[in-house]
Amino acid sequence: MNTHTYVEIITIGDEILYGQITDTNSQWMGTELNKIGFKVIRKTSIGDTREEILNILDEAQKRADVILITGGLGPTKDDITKKTIADYFGVDMTFHQEVYDNIAELFRNRNRELTELNRLQAEVPSNGKVLMNEVGTAPGMWFDSGNKTFVSMPGVPREMKFLMTNHVLPQLQKKYETPHIVHKMLRTMGIPESVLAQTIEDWENNLPEFIKLAYLPRFGQVRLRLTAVGEDKTELDYAINEQVELLKPLLGDKLFAEEDVEIEKVIMDKMITKGLKLATAESCTGGLLAHRITKMAGCSAFYNGGIVSYSNDVKHSQLGVLKETLESYGAVSEQTALQMAENVKEKYNSDFGIATTGIAGPDGGTEEKPVGTVWIAISTPTETKAKLLQLTKQREVNITATTNNVLQWLNDHL
Amino acid sequence: MNTHTYVEIITIGDEILYGQITDTNSQWMGTELNKIGFKVIRKTSIGDTREEILNILDEAQKRADVILITGGLGPTKDDITKKTIADYFGVDMTFHQEVYDNIAELFRNRNRELTELNRLQAEVPSNGKVLMNEVGTAPGMWFDSGNKTFVSMPGVPREMKFLMTNHVLPQLQKKYETPHIVHKMLRTMGIPESVLAQTIEDWENNLPEFIKLAYLPRFGQVRLRLTAVGEDKTELDYAINEQVELLKPLLGDKLFAEEDVEIEKVIMDKMITKGLKLATAESCTGGLLAHRITKMAGCSAFYNGGIVSYSNDVKHSQLGVLKETLESYGAVSEQTALQMAENVKEKYNSDFGIATTGIAGPDGGTEEKPVGTVWIAISTPTETKAKLLQLTKQREVNITATTNNVLQWLNDHL
Numbered sequence: 001m002n003t004h005t006y007v008e009i010i011t012i013g014d015e016i017l018y019g020q021i022t023d024t025n026s027q028w029m030g031t032e033l034n035k036i037g038f039k040v041i042r043k044t045s046i047g048d049t050r051e052e053i054l055n056i057l058d059e060a061q062k063r064a065d066v067i068l069i070t071g072g073l074g075p076t077k078d079d080i081t082k083k084t085i086a087d088y089f090g091v092d093m094t095f096h097q098e099v100y101d102n103i104a105e106l107f108r109n110r111n112r113e114l115t116e117l118n119r120l121q122a123e124v125p126s127n128g129k130v131l132m133n134e135v136g137t138a139p140g141m142w143f144d145s146g147n148k149t150f151v152s153m154p155g156v157p158r159e160m161k162f163l164m165t166n167h168v169l170p171q172l173q174k175k176y177e178t179p180h181i182v183h184k185m186l187r188t189m190g191i192p193e194s195v196l197a198q199t200i201e202d203w204e205n206n207l208p209e210f211i212k213l214a215y216l217p218r219f220g221q222v223r224l225r226l227t228a229v230g231e232d233k234t235e236l237d238y239a240i241n242e243q244v245e246l247l248k249p250l251l252g253d254k255l256f257a258e259e260d261v262e263i264e265k266v267i268m269d270k271m272i273t274k275g276l277k278l279a280t281a282e283s284c285t286g287g288l289l290a291h292r293i294t295k296m297a298g299c300s301a302f303y304n305g306g307i308v309s310y311s312n313d314v315k316h317s318q319l320g321v322l323k324e325t326l327e328s329y330g331a332v333s334e335q336t337a338l339q340m341a342e343n344v345k346e347k348y349n350s351d352f353g354i355a356t357t358g359i360a361g362p363d364g365g366t367e368e369k370p371v372g373t374v375w376i377a378i379s380t381p382t383e384t385k386a387k388l389l390q391l392t393k394q395r396e397v398n399i400t401a402t403t404n405n406v407l408q409w410l411n412d413h414l
Numbered sequence: 415m416n417t418h419t420y421v422e423i424i425t426i427g428d429e430i431l432y433g434q435i436t437d438t439n440s441q442w443m444g445t446e447l448n449k450i451g452f453k454v455i456r457k458t459s460i461g462d463t464r465e466e467i468l469n470i471l472d473e474a475q476k477r478a479d480v481i482l483i484t485g486g487l488g489p490t491k492d493d494i495t496k497k498t499i500a501d502y503f504g505v506d507m508t509f510h511q512e513v514y515d516n517i518a519e520l521f522r523n524r525n526r527e528l529t530e531l532n533r534l535q536a537e538v539p540s541n542g543k544v545l546m547n548e549v550g551t552a553p554g555m556w557f558d559s560g561n562k563t564f565v566s567m568p569g570v571p572r573e574m575k576f577l578m579t580n581h582v583l584p585q586l587q588k589k590y591e592t593p594h595i596v597h598k599m600l601r602t603m604g605i606p607e608s609v610l611a612q613t614i615e616d617w618e619n620n621l622p623e624f625i626k627l628a629y630l631p632r633f634g635q636v637r638l639r640l641t642a643v644g645e646d647k648t649e650l651d652y653a654i655n656e657q658v659e660l661l662k663p664l665l666g667d668k669l670f671a672e673e674d675v676e677i678e679k680v681i682m683d684k685m686i687t688k689g690l691k692l693a694t695a696e697s698c699t700g701g702l703l704a705h706r707i708t709k710m711a712g713c714s715a716f717y718n719g720g721i722v723s724y725s726n727d728v729k730h731s732q733l734g735v736l737k738e739t740l741e742s743y744g745a746v747s748e749q750t751a752l753q754m755a756e757n758v759k760e761k762y763n764s765d766f767g768i769a770t771t772g773i774a775g776p777d778g779g780t781e782e783k784p785v786g787t788v789w790i791a792i793s794t795p796t797e798t799k800a801k802l803l804q805l806t807k808q809r810e811v812n813i814t815a816t817t818n819n820v821l822q823w824l825n826d827h828l
Binding site: 030298 | 702703
């Protein structure tokens with residue numbers, strides 16, 4: 001068995017076309033489907049218009065076995081998905097008591113009153129199987145049409161994820177047989193894509209047919225993704241690992257992780273294993289460093305906390321940067337960065353302190369220190385040092401790139 | 415003139431289908447196109463396969479006037495877009511000296527050596543007009559095909575944005591006439607979508623034909639978007655403002671902004687106008703609050719900085735929360751939150767202090783204080799008070815929702 005089950009993802013909503021929200025649903029769905037061997041062949045976003053919905057349903061079922069639809073199921077008037085699906089199948093709408101009871105209970109728990117619109121939410125096309133939505137009011141709907149499957153889900157990410165995890169993915173696995181797909185992600189930093197490609201060219205040319213390589217560049221890092229497709233999972237694992245072992249010596253210290261984890265996760269694992277504690281002092285990154293760390297469950301085992309020192313006053317009074325330093329060298333200077341890293345380490349009773357100070361932009365640059373001038377510093381148990389970065393003119397890029405750089409530099413010291 | 419110019423956006427890359435990157439390009443493009451009156455009718459993501467690319471180009475030109483393609487132009491082997499576009503038009507590839515010189519100069523500036531792959535990057539389909547990419551190596555390409563236009567751009571967001579801003583959008587405006595589109599966004603909080611819909615039902619039913627309303631719910635906020643399409647911009651502006659004035663009394667204090675700005679932007683404007691300063695003390699939000707504030711250019715005019723106190727030790731030593739408080743009531747308590755907000759205000763010499771402390775999860779909950787138990791506090795020039803939130807089991811939702819709640823509460827006090 002080596003045939004693919006093809007999936008198409010359709011997101012409905014004018015707000016996506018107008019760019020007023022980012023579609024994160026289809027990324028999450030792609031990841032989860034891929035893990036269990038379904039092949040996403042296309043993702044389409046269309047507007048809330050009857051004709052567009054009818055067209056895409058018809059097109060999609062020609063290409064794919066499974067059509068997953070999100071969006072357009074809210075209680076308000078701009079959502080016409082459900083009625084259009086009923087028309088597509090040529091069926092009526094039926095009132096579904098269990099769905100209505102679920103809505104009523106959700107509203108009771110939140111002390112809200114039901115409206116007439118909520119009653120309409122309990123209507124579903126008569127050929128659909130209801131997928132109960134325990135975390136919201138709009139139900140999911142499953143339609144079998146020959147060996148094709150259509151599923152409609154609300155666009156609220158939390159509700160879509162609940163329905164996918166508890167209903168859709170398990171039922172798809174029952175209905176379709178799928179090949180094995182094995183991915184391996186290697187994360188590199190400090191080497192541009194074209195140089196990397198040349199470095200590993202011979203290795204790449206000798207990859208077996210059933211293993212594909214992709215380069216995924218992002219913020220100065222390149223992720224390498226190996227994908228093997230076949231029948232026997234053990235064989236695929238073996239073949240991929242064999243290739244990875246050949247590749248690793250070519251990558252050297254540019255390789256920082258052999259899985260798709262962020263650098264902060266690598267740091268967390270190392271620091272917890274070694275019993276080390278971290279503190280952060282942020283000026284230009286303004287809390288993003290702390291946020292990236294504290295997004296991870298379990299971070300309190302190694303992260304003591306930090307200071308966001310956005311004014312010179314705070315750099316002096318809270319971080320103990322000397323007044324003379326701020327006056328002579330300025331807030332964006334090697335000397336300030338060094339004191340920030342060392343002092344936050346001491347004050348927060350930690351083994352490592354890291355610090356950022358720079359001109360994120362768009363304003364605040366000078367001829368001597370243009371926008372994008374950033375100092376990062378690290379204080380280890382044995383030394384404190386600083387490094388100058390020359391970044392871009394764009395505030396958000398500078399904030400993110402500084403955060404990546406200081407995390408990578410910390411990782412080098414662990 | 416009232417005909418629409420239809421645009422289709424195509425993003426190419428297996429990594430998008432596999433869910434390994436989020437497509438943020440098409441959102442940005444949708445926003446920019448919409449501003450100048452082009453109507454995006456569809457967004458499609460497909461894989462890096464020749465057949466898929468040929469199919470979608472052919473389908474898209476049947477529906478749209480302008481086809482904008484991003485992705486698949488990198489220097490490495492998984493990218494086949496350029497060659498396939500040449501085949502689609504039935505033309506050869508030509509070496510383009512100016513593109514090569516640009517690549518060579520970029521590499522000189524970064525002290526890197528050119529590889530053979532970079533030479534291939536300077537080849538373009540012979541019927542394409544090159545759009546010079548000053549911020550990267552892959553050129554943009556513009557193809558006129560009757561009154562249809564195809565544009566191919568690299569997938570790196572910074573490069574795509576450079577090409578769109580400097581070449582594509584201005585040239586599209588020259589080539590096509592477009593109707594006027596006027597949007598107005600109203601942001602509400604604290605009222606669920608279905609209740610909101612009922613509240614404004616009569617008003618909505620009386621909207622003129624050429625004005626459309628959409629509900630955009632997100633994290634406990636609902637944005638209302640009014641869209642008017644027509645020939646005369648002055649008339650559209652007038653008509654939309656008239657409707658907004660009718661709507662506002664119905665929304666009352668649930669309306670927090672009359673434009674699509676985040677709550678932190680509303681706060682920044684108010685605090686700078688009033689000459690007020692802010693400090694933050696974060697436990698469970700772990701820096702996100704500071705990051706949301708410092709993402710905004712100009713924030714140093716009102717934000718002094720903050721403390722991320724992830725350990726009890728830091729809450730006591732850096733924030734001055736009393737040991738007895740931490741022992742008797744715990745770190746997640748009204749008493750701790752009150753001291754955090756008040757002390758950070760004093761220490762950071764600010765007018766307002768806001769604080770968060772809670773159990774973000776997934777672990778760390780108890781029967782008395784389950785995951786999702788969060789205290790937020792605010793210290794104004796005249797009083798300090800705290801509020802209990804009962805949130806969800808999901809760490810990321812709790813971090814974001816706490817941040818939104820404390821910002822909204824602060825805004826209520828300004």
